[in-house]
Amino acid sequence: MEKGKMNFMELNFAARSENEGFARIAVAAFLSRLPLNLDEMEEIKTVVSEAVTNAIIHGYEEDEQGAVMISTFYDQYAVEIVIEDHGIGIADVEEARQPLFTTKPELERSGMGFTIMENFMDVMEITTEIGRGTRIRMVKNLVKNEMLCN
Amino acid sequence: MSLRVDMEAIGDILIVRLDGELDHHTSEVLRSQMEGQINDTDVRHVLLSLKNLHFMDSSGLGVILGRYKQITARGGDMIVCSINPVIYRLFELSGLFKIIKVKDSEEEALHILGVA
Numbered sequence: 038m039e040k041g042k043m044n045f046m047e048l049n050f051a052a053r054s055e056n057e058g059f060a061r062i063a064v065a066a067f068l069s070r071l072p073l074n075l076d077e078m079e080e081i082k083t084v085v086s087e088a089v090t091n092a093i094i095h096g097y098e099e100d101e102q103g104a105v106m107i108s109t110f111y112d113q114y115a116v117e118i119v120i121e122d123h124g125i126g127i128a129d130v131e132e133a134r135q136p137l138f139t140t141k142p143e144l145e146r147s148g149m150g151f152t153i154m155e156n157f158m159d160v161m162e163i164t165t166e167i168g169r170g171t172r173i174r175m176v177k178n179l180v181k182n183e184m185l186c187n
Numbered sequence: 188m189s190l191r192v193d194m195e196a197i198g199d200i201l202i203v204r205l206d207g208e209l210d211h212h213t214s215e216v217l218r219s220q221m222e223g224q225i226n227d228t229d230v231r232h233v234l235l236s237l238k239n240l241h242f243m244d245s246s247g248l249g250v251i252l253g254r255y256k257q258i259t260a261r262g263g264d265m266i267v268c269s270i271n272p273v274i275y276r277l278f279e280l281s282g283l284f285k286i287i288k289v290k291d292s293e294e295e296a297l298h299i300l301g302v303a
């Protein structure tokens with residue numbers, strides 16, 4: 038994104054499940070002036086919820102001492118959302134991305150989080166290191182046709 | 188950010204109406220309430236109405252699939268009705284539609300379960 042023409046917002050909050058609702062509404066409020074329709078806004082709220090929940094359940098294994106960071110950027114072409122934790126990291130990213138793959142079936146997880154993030158956004162990248170944490174970067178394009186002209 | 192769970196029994200059908208947001212935080216409450224009702228009563232079928240559910244993520248898929256397994260293990264069935272378009276796509280992606288029946292309204296769902 039071009040510096041100067043970009044707007045951004047950062048959040049840093051405790052890895053507590055009651056903050057999941059706060060996180061998705063805070064991001065939606067920041068993006069409220071953009072030309073996103075209702076369904077697109079719901080998609081963004083859903084992917085924020087997925088990544089934040091993953092940080093809490095998997096990254097920190099429900100240790101509320103952990104912190105979750107969200108950075109959101111936008112310009113006239115796209116919205117970028119980065120969600121990070123300093124938790125346990127992911128051993129095998131390719132396996133983690135598979136639909137229905139979960140390491141916590143006993144918690145009734147369905148293994149659909151990454152599949153939903155991939156489907157609802159235009160870009161979804163995972164950067165992770167064992168013992169250091171996980172960073173999810175997602176992009177949603179605002180003007181699909183104009184992007185092609187660039 | 189909350190979820191209201193309203194449960195009503197009609198014969199051996201448990202109607203569960205959700206109002207609000209279903210995520211990891213609120214799914215715990217739904218799980219324990221539904222689990223209790225299914226275990227402690229003669230409920231055979233579950234009708235889950237999502238008409239007033241404004242938000243759901245994969246935590247919702249997990250808790251719904253969990254209750255589906257619980258009710259089918261007892262020889263019953265589960266029907267979900269009145270799903271909004273974004274939540275519909277979550278169901279589609281997860282393949283839940285292959286096992287769980289979906290109807291547009293509570294009336295249609297009750298009809299399938301044998302209540303006029």
Ligand SMILES: Nc1ncnc2c1ncn2[C@@H]1O[C@H](COP(=O)(O)OP(=O)(O)OP(=O)(O)O)[C@@H](O)[C@H]1O
Pocket residue numbers: 087091092095096097122124125126127133134138139140141145146147148149150151152171245246249
């Ligand atoms: N932030 C994270 N830190 C560590 N491991 C993670 C993180 N996010 C995901 N994972 C790993 O990747 C797997 C797949 O994640 P995904 O969100 O697709 O499914 P899930 O969280 O297990 O289930 P669901 O999202 O459907 O409730 C998880 O089971 C977990 O092992």
Ligand SMILES: [Mg+2]
Pocket residue numbers: 087090091149150151245
């Ligand atoms: Mg997940």
